Amino acid sequence: MHFLSASLEAYIAEQSEPEPELLQELTRETHLKVLMPRMITGHYQGRVLSLLSRLLRPKAILEIGTYTGYSALCLAEGLAPEGILHTIDKNEELRAMQRRYFDRSPYGQQIVQHTGLALEVLPNLKGAFDLVFIDADKKEYPQYFEAVLPRVRPGGTILMDNVLWSGKVLEPVDPKDQATKVLVAFNQSLRDDPRVRTVLLPIRDGLTVCTVK
Ligand SMILES: C[S@@+](CC[C@H](N)C(=O)[O-])C[C@H]1O[C@@H](n2cnc3c(N)ncnc32)[C@H](O)[C@@H]1O
Numbered sequence: 366m367h368f369l370s371a372s373l374e375a376y377i378a379e380q381s382e383p384e385p386e387l388l389q390e391l392t393r394e395t396h397l398k399v400l401m402p403r404m405i406t407g408h409y410q411g412r413v414l415s416l417l418s419r420l421l422r423p424k425a426i427l428e429i430g431t432y433t434g435y436s437a438l439c440l441a442e443g444l445a446p447e448g449i450l451h452t453i454d455k456n457e458e459l460r461a462m463q464r465r466y467f468d469r470s471p472y473g474q475q476i477v478q479h480t481g482l483a484l485e486v487l488p489n490l491k492g493a494f495d496l497v498f499i500d501a502d503k504k505e506y507p508q509y510f511e512a513v514l515p516r517v518r519p520g521g522t523i524l525m526d527n528v529l530w531s532g533k534v535l536e537p538v539d540p541k542d543q544a545t546k547v548l549v550a551f552n553q554s555l556r557d558d559p560r561v562r563t564v565l566l567p568i569r570d571g572l573t574v575c576t577v578k
Pocket residue numbers: 404405406429430431432433434435436437453454455456481482483484500501502505
């Protein structure tokens with residue numbers, strides 16, 4: 366969904382850092398070979414994820430929802446030296462493609478792939494995280510959030526994508542539309558959650574930024 370005019374969006378992207386060539390190639394291959402290519406993080410939002418990560422210099426990043434690896438590569442750009450990024454996806458078929466691109470980047474050794482359902486994989490991951498990016502099943506966002514919150518260091522950051530859900534969060538909700546129902550309630554619960562400070566940024570399909578108290 367375009368919340369700004371297409372020409373203004375194009376201008377904003379053009380006046381921002383160019384998309385790295387490896388990510389342009391990953392986007393092309395995703396569109397040619399993978400189902401639902403619209404799920405990929407695009408040029409502008411990718412640069413925003415890279416910026417946030419470079420500002421935070423995280424030692425440990427967790428991503429829920431790898432897809433073809435675009436956002437993982439953007440977030441990895443900000444990793445501290447020796448830092449590590451764990452990324453989870455349930456789709457085993459994407460694993461080889463993700464690895465091919467990770468290994469062509471400078472961060473291949475720092476990115477650990479996990480295949481399985483996020484809520485089953487998460488308890489097996491050790492340690493705390495400085496930055497978490499949630500971008501998998503919208504219906505499970507509240508469970509992902511509760512599972513990761515105790516694992517994020519105070520001052521750490523949790524990002525959640527697609528929280529505007531193409532604007533459906535403002536429309537009357539179809540009772541059968543579980544994802545929208547969950548997102549509407551979840552967005553409100555985050556605003557009122559005393560454990561975090563929350564700002565919803567109108568970037569692409571909506572990106573919530575929570576900092577953990
Ligand atoms: C929107 S895509 C992620 C896009 C990716 N972050 C990017 O920027 O290119 C969502 C991904 O979440 C994965 N997914 C959905 N439900 C999941 C679950 N319960 N556990 C793990 N992965 C899941 C899907 O297989 C899909 O690859």
